[in-house]
Amino acid sequence: MELQEAKLKYIHTWGSLATSWGINKTMAQVHALLLVSTEPLSAEDIMETLKISRGNVNMNVRALIDWGIVSKEFVVGERKEFFVADKDIWELFKQVTKERKKREIEPVLKVLEELQKDVQENTEEAAAFKKVMNDLSSVTNTVNGILDKAIKADEHWLLSSFTKMIKK
Amino acid sequence: MELQEAKLKYIHTWGSLATSWGINKTMAQVHALLLVSTEPLSAEDIMETLKISRGNVNMNVRALIDWGIVSKEFVVGERKEFFVADKDIWELFKQVTKERKKREIEPVLKVLEELQKDVQENTEEAAAFKKVMNDLSSVTNTVNGILDKAIKADEHWLLSSFTKMIKK
């Protein structure tokens, strides 16, 4: 397979996979494009390669910057902005984890705790409900703690720790 | 807060949170409803509580069964079907993890490996591309392995192993 063909295949595959992860297709494609680019790309470059509008590029690049996985880069002699994606995949994983944790897990914990606290009733049914809320909190907290450690870890450490843990 | 009110609040909150996880809102609400029900529920019960159509109930209950987190239950003297959700939250977490792994992670690995293999070119650019694909595979494989262990673990073991690991 030609390199360019492989790059495009990666970009398009990534776009469709993203959908199942609850991530906007175009956002995933823009990120994929920047990830396999050797050079920083301008809005025009992205528009042309992905065949999307300027507005769409702007919105999605902005979202990627907001997620902390793409940054602006200045190119000498050029007035317009260029964008790059960090090529360190472990960093990428950690950053995405950090953001999803903040956006998608922490709000869950808040609601679960609130619901347990607010029910005063002392019936058996209320106890069962509180237990479910409590168990949900407990599992979510465990996962959250593990993700916290992953975010702070370097890849090698994480891998080796898990290997040890798993062998036990 | 009244117990019934709290249950409804949980059901609705869960529905909106699900959206950000790439999960259908109604599917999440049906599951939440079954999770906080003390009794098995019929399609009618679900229709009334969530104010949705019979077709919608049927499709989403079916999907939940397919995910392995809801099951049919027969009620003596009743001809129609009733549904229940397993109340063990750790089991729920493992089952969801298992399914998402199968549906959303394993296909990624397949594509990444394919793309590395298929590029013959020996330029510097091709090497860079292969490195990105390889790093993506490597991180994904690590995560996949961890999830595999989690799926087989019981909650207490996982929690204590992680605690030990983290303290080190």
Add this chain to the structure above:
DNA sequence: TTTAATTTTCAATAATTACTGAAAGTTTAA
């Protein structure tokens, strides 16, 4: 069998989400 109860399917439609493109806003070079 027949028929009534129940479940399933799926075309039509509604709701949601994403995208376009042009106008408004901002920046920088002359």
Add this chain to the structure above:
DNA sequence: TTAAACTTTCAGTAATTATTGAAAATTAAA
């Protein structure tokens, strides 16, 4: 300054995804 280059915004529209509801299929009691 001013004007060209560039970026941002957002109302309108397109594309996608979810839901309805009624007809078809299935099941089981009479």
